[in-house]
Amino acid sequence: MPDGWTPSPIERERLAYRRTRTRRSALIAATSTIVLLAVGILVVINTPGWPQFRDSFFDIKYGWQVLPQIAEGLWLNVRLMVVCEIVILALAMAIALARTLRGPVFFPVRAAAIAYTDLFRGLPLILVLYMLGFGMPSLRVSWLPSSALFWGCVALVLSYSAYVAEVFRAGIESVHPSQRAAARSLGLSHGQTMRHVVVPQAVRRVLPPLLNDLVSLQKDTGLISVLGVIYDAVLNARIETAATFNYTPYVVAGLLFVLLTIPMTRFTDWVARRQGWTGAGGAP
């Protein structure tokens, strides 16, 4: 400390008390959590069906055996996710910004954006996949790409853009209008205001739901496999399960997905915390 301050005895006593109390409460909470978990696990393990359940879902040896194949599928999921996500974010932001335009002049633009959102958010992804993945090639137009993988990605982009656009819109609307007024008063145009003032604050506020969509996109890339062109993690798991009547490959795929999600979550949390207030909690 630059001013040579050392805690007074009373402060030290307070700190000690707080530490004790914290430690005790944390201990109680941790113990109860662990005990609860342990009891749950014990109950499950002692049920008559447990050995069969374990063999069906947690056959460790078999899990190791299928791991490489499923990991390879996951790598495909990840690549598809990255490619689609970039397009989705751009398109969704454009739609969200279109919806924020005010005045009767922009009515058609706004209406188009709303119609887009309503349509592609409402349609089941599987239908969009079928219509594009099977329907487009069936039009037999030479200049249209006929790759099912391409159309599968287009379907993902169309569906997810509608969702992500709504997320962005929520963020944009949560920025107080006085921020816009301040920016406009500095001479920034509507576009510049959005770009430099509103959108950065908006995105930061909706990072968790954005990540939600990213995580489910990552899993839904696998749906392209209905078009019969890719072997993603879940399809690989299904193939294995079909061969052995054992659900362990699904569990392996699930765990890999979880392991992939965790760093993404921590990263976005970190980004969110780095800029602006952390929010939450407040007074002691």
Added chain:
Amino acid sequence: MPDGWTPSPIERERLAYRRTRTRRSALIAATSTIVLLAVGILVVINTPGWPQFRDSFFDIKYGWQVLPQIAEGLWLNVRLMVVCEIVILALAMAIALARTLRGPVFFPVRAAAIAYTDLFRGLPLILVLYMLGFGMPSLRVSWLPSSALFWGCVALVLSYSAYVAEVFRAGIESVHPSQRAAARSLGLSHGQTMRHVVVPQAVRRVLPPLLNDLVSLQKDTGLISVLGVIYDAVLNARIETAATFNYTPYVVAGLLFVLLTIPMTRFTDWVARRQGWTGAGGAP
């Protein structure tokens, strides 16, 4: 007008100019949108594969024929959605609030909430459905419900709570800490502050992504059908399509979903607009 004001000529001229300009711009925008759409439709209709495409996806007679059956399935989707959504919202809010607790005392609670979110958001819903829907009954424990429908709903609740909790968290964190300070300074407890001050503002801000999750829940209730217990709209469509090799039933289901989504969207938008600033747009 109470003060007997009538627009001055200059104001009337301004209004007239604005009206003309608005009308012209709106016309241009509307025309270009419609022309674009029309051209797109014409191109598709004139492709060599169009008749087959039309028969496969838009067989109107067949669509009418399957409509009652699919509508019945949709009604099941809706009921499941409502039941699950109530539980999901409550559970998700609890998790989100648990994550906002500060201080080392609450570390285990926070950690449990984070672990829950990470796990159930990362796991593919299909795996959770299998583990609960087939796994739980296979434990053969008399006091556990063995209904696959029950376990299907539990799986939906577990998965979706994780997503919705993140949405709520984003909302809660976007409320400025000074709001919390103000509430605490009035003597409100942490819980009261959250309930009366933070959560109402938070929910309003995240209504669009919340609706996102509601809309996809509505569609994902159909996934319970992998457990073989329900006939939802998509399953009914799939049964028909598998029998006739015609995708029209999917299109019918998709349109019904869209029709269901639109009023929900308008309703939440209306709720959001009713309370607090509308945001968006700002200066002219």
Added chain:
Amino acid sequence: MSEVGGSQGRRREAAGPASGVPSEQLDTVSGANESGTVSDGGAGAALLRISHLRKAYGSNVVLRDLSLDVPDHQCVALIGASGSGKSTLLRCINLLEVVEDGQVFLQGKDITDPRVDGDTVRTTVGIVFQSFNLFPHMTVLDNITLAPRRVHRVGRRAAEADGMAMLERVGLADKASAKPDELSGGQQQRVAIARALVGKPLLMLFDEVTSALDPELVGEVLDLLAELREDGMTMLVATHEMSFARQVADRVVFLADGEVAEEGSPQQIFDGPTDPRTQRFLRRILDGGRL
């Protein structure tokens, strides 16, 4: 209304670029419905001329029939009760609100004309808000350099040098890389002033700039304002500080019931008010021991 109704002019051209070319010679254009001679409001000397302005929020008519001149190189103080529409007037001048009737002339150009580009007008008019409205996701320096860099296309290095100089001037150079949330209220207000000044506007609008400042700093800010006026700045200052209005302003305007109830030199207003509303207002302040 009737005066304006008879003869009016409007401009086809948007307001000029950021540089303040004083009232260019513009063609008079016949209006679509009526034509007449240009009523710039006689322009010339008055950088800002407000003529029969009306602004309402729903049925709440805030500004009724307000006319006001701000001559070049002058500092006009705007006083009036809370809710009398001072902030609203400033927002109208900066085109942050669409007026319901009447005109606002800047350098003789009617900026309320829908053909005028609002962004260009706003680059020439600076405003400091009552609530500071800093951008919470940017550092203090970024807040200040945003407009120069994005609107005036100044390079980062030059903008930051300018910005630092301006921060120096308001005594906050050491907070350049802090976030607004970490500043005290007074510090935030000074950053807001610096942000508005760095764009070198022709006209500055101040809305209660001193309300959050501690008395020590008020002196500094007053010096700053005086200095600005020396540099040729024209200023319209909404304020509750009667001492400020008395000592710094060239002219004082008293707002009441949505109009200018009285205006004149500080001596006229403070020592010999003629309007009964002004008299009552000043008497109550005197009772509060604040004059």
Added chain:
Amino acid sequence: MSEVGGSQGRRREAAGPASGVPSEQLDTVSGANESGTVSDGGAGAALLRISHLRKAYGSNVVLRDLSLDVPDHQCVALIGASGSGKSTLLRCINLLEVVEDGQVFLQGKDITDPRVDGDTVRTTVGIVFQSFNLFPHMTVLDNITLAPRRVHRVGRRAAEADGMAMLERVGLADKASAKPDELSGGQQQRVAIARALVGKPLLMLFDEVTSALDPELVGEVLDLLAELREDGMTMLVATHEMSFARQVADRVVFLADGEVAEEGSPQQIFDGPTDPRTQRFLRRILDGGRL
């Protein structure tokens, strides 16, 4: 530090209920590490006693070793430069910040003791913030009745009657069902004051309450504060208004460098300041023409 270090006391009990039973006779409890006589700070008369308070944000030490008494039924004005920590001190008293060292006694009870329930303390201490912090999703009346209804469990009807009476007092009865965003700055500040007062706290903390008010209203608010003091209210008022400090306060405290640089009656401070920092501060204000 050393004075307190030698003999200290602390309370096992949480702060009493909202009703202000003045300094009950409490048992002295031996501390876990050290024991000694009770140093209530001599309690009795002083409703609020601050002893050797320290508060830092990271490495920025805002309050260093601050001691201060606020006696019952008195109004103490807190003056000091911007950033001197006035707002921070008020937040510490209201337990919105965890202090780093030192103690705050309310009615003789050490409220910084971690065993004390902060919510109960806060119901007895009202605070009005520099930035108003109204709840934007509630109407004005709901803002005001929230705490009575939820904390004090007053029925809706009674709470709204009280709330309307309070709004009447601050002259905003007609805005009862407006949302905060529709109010002018001054109107918002008055709502914030009404909201803090309606809980009938023992001690009121005001942070720049008059900064956003127009001069007409300042008089009304000062009357309000004087009236409150008559009713037995104890007040600590952070302010930049020297005229306010001079006319209303019983005592004036000048903050500098994180400590109390000087304190005394308004006459002592304004007419014969002894600390060089106070002298410099006052001289600069005088130069600004604001005293």
Added chain:
Amino acid sequence: SSTGSTGGSGSPSNSASNSASVGGSSSASVGSSSTSPSSESPSESTSGGSSSESISNGPSTGTTACSPADLKTKKPGTLTIATDQPVYEPWFVDNDPANGKGFEGAVAYAVAQQLGYSKDQVTWMRASFDSVISPAPKEFDFDINEFSITSQRAKVVDFSSGYYDVAQAVVTTKGSKIAGAKSLADLKNATLGAQIGTTSLNAINNIIKPSVKPAVFTTNDDAVKALQNGQIDGVVTDLPTAFYMSGAQLDNGVIVGQLPADTGQPEQFGLLIEKGSPITSCVSGAVDALRADGTLAKLAEQWLAQAGAPELK
């Protein structure tokens, strides 16, 4: 989404063959006409032939137009055959169609050979059920994956003549409440399951008419899991799969019995070919020839379970 699966329903032609024991003597019950089924309504053409008699001749074999040199396959000189991913026993073995094992694997190679293709001239590819039934252009020459021939499906794709007559059977576990069922009436109150897109589902609804709606599963694996858990009482599937399920998949599986056909039409599996393909008649001819010379019967005997199952009345 659904995995590939056995053939479809379609209102008119939904019953299994009425032959007493398909497993025992499948060749005896083959009943397909020799005319090209690529026409608009293959069910008509199949019913046009005498339904349960053996056919004596396979007319389209041996014509020069059907040699590899003339056949307009997707990739000239090779025959591209598709099936689903994954595929199941007893139709394929080890999810590897190229090993020629399993009934359909063997039939596919037999057809290829009949058309004049050697084993190396056959390429396998995988195509999901959903992609096969779409109007999109196909990359395979034919798909073999237990597709039932129906007139509605024939609007979208071509079928060859049938290569197998299907019967439906009920599988359950020992000790279940329907394990001892002797008649259709005994199944009335049972919860039965079947795979989506199969005629089994229609068989439940039209023949058993149970009081409880049948459970529909994406794959037979899921149905078996539900049966093991006691969530359903029985699974209805085609007879060969039923044998495989009770023998290999279930520890204590039993076949309750075989379901009768409810109309006179036999249900058949056919090879699926792109709509309007030039090779349809050749492929049909090859299938007909294989039936005529007893190859299909031999392969059925080799790969499909041979035990009979009692017919439920």
